[in-house]
Amino acid sequence: MSAAIIAGAMWSLSIVLLITARRRRSQRILVAASLIAAAQTLNVDDVYFAADAVMGSQNWMMLPANLLQVCGVAVLSTAIQGSVGAASSANRRWTYGLLALTACVMVGSFGCTSTTTTTGSFMREYGAQPAAAVFNGVEMAFIGGVLGHAGWVLVRFIPAVSDRMFALGIWLLILGSVSAVGFTSAAVVMDIAHVVGDVRTMDLGRRLYGSLMTASVLLLCGGFSVLPLARRSEGWRRSRRVNRLMAGVERVWKRVTPSDVQRRQEFDYWSSEMRLHRQVIEIEDALLASPGEHVLSRRESCLMRSAQVCLARLAQLELGR
Secondary structure, eight states: OHHHHHHHHHHHHHHHHHHTGGGOSOOHHHHHHHHHHHHHHHTSHHHHHHHHHHTTSSSTTHHHHHHHHHHHHHHHHHHHHHTTTOOOHHHHHHHHHHHHHHHHHHHHHHHTOOOOSOOSOHHHHHTTSHHHHHHHHHHHHHHHHHHHHHHHHHHHHGGGOOOHHHHHHHHHHHHHHHHHHHHHHHHHHHHHHHHHTOHHHHHHHHHHHHHHHHHHHHHHHHHHHHHHHHHHHHHHHHHHHHHHHHHHHHHHHHHHSOHHHHHHTOSOOSOHHHHHHHHHHHHHHHHHHSTTTOOOOHHHHHHHHHHHHHHHHHHHHHHHO
C-alpha cells in the first residue's frame, strides 16, 4: 500500500513539474521525481510480479527498481540543495561518486543473495542472509546520508529566509529529510536484527519504517509543490513594487533628462526592472552633468533612494540564485 501511495504522489508531482518545466532553469527535481516514481511503481506488488515474471521469476526486478531509487534520491538531494542555491559542483561530484560506489556494492551483494521465487516481501523472505542485509543496508544508508545532508543545508539556510510561504516550503523539505533519516535508520536496524534473529526489534522497526517513509515522501512532495507557488507570489509582489516605483521615477526622468536621451528610450525593455534601472542611471547622469539646472525635491530624493535600494535588493537576489 505504501508503495502505491508513494508512486501516486511522485507521479502527480512529476506531472505538475512537467507542466511547469519551462519556468525553471534546472530540471533536476523533475528527473528525481520521475526516477523515484518509476522505482516505486515497480515495487507495487502487481507490477513487480508481472515484471519479474518476464525476467524469470527470481526477484531480479528488485535490483533495477532499487537502483532507480538510489539514482532518484541522489538527484533529489542535489535538487533540494539547488532550491536554495547551495548545490555546488563539489557537492554534486561527492553525491554522484558515492552513488556509483553504492550501486556497485548493491549489485555485488544482490548477486550473492540466494533467491528461489518471486516474493513481494524480499527482505522478509531473504533478509536473514548477510548479503541481502548488505544490499538493503547500503541502499538505506546512502538514502539517509544524502537526504540528511541536504536537510542540514536547508537548516543553515532558514535564517536567511524572510518570505513566509517560501519558509513553509523549506520547512516541509527539512521535515521530509528528517523523516528520511528516520525510516532509513529503522531499515538498517531491521537488517541487522534480521541477521541476528531479533524478531522483537524487527517488528518495532517495521512499524516505524512504513509510516516514516510515507511521511517523508509526502512532505518532500509538499515542499517542492509550495516552493514554485512561493516564487510566483514573490515575483508578483516584486513586479508590483517595481511598477509603483517606476511610475514616480518616470515623472522625474521626463523632467530631468534631455530630450535626445528620452527619444533613445522609445522602445520596450524586456522587463520593467531594466527600464527602472536605466532611468535611475540616466537621472543621476543628468544631475551630475548639470548640477545647477535640475534640483530634486525632498519627495523625489526619497523616491530615488527607494528605487536604488529596491534595485540593489533585486540584484542581490539574482546573485544568490
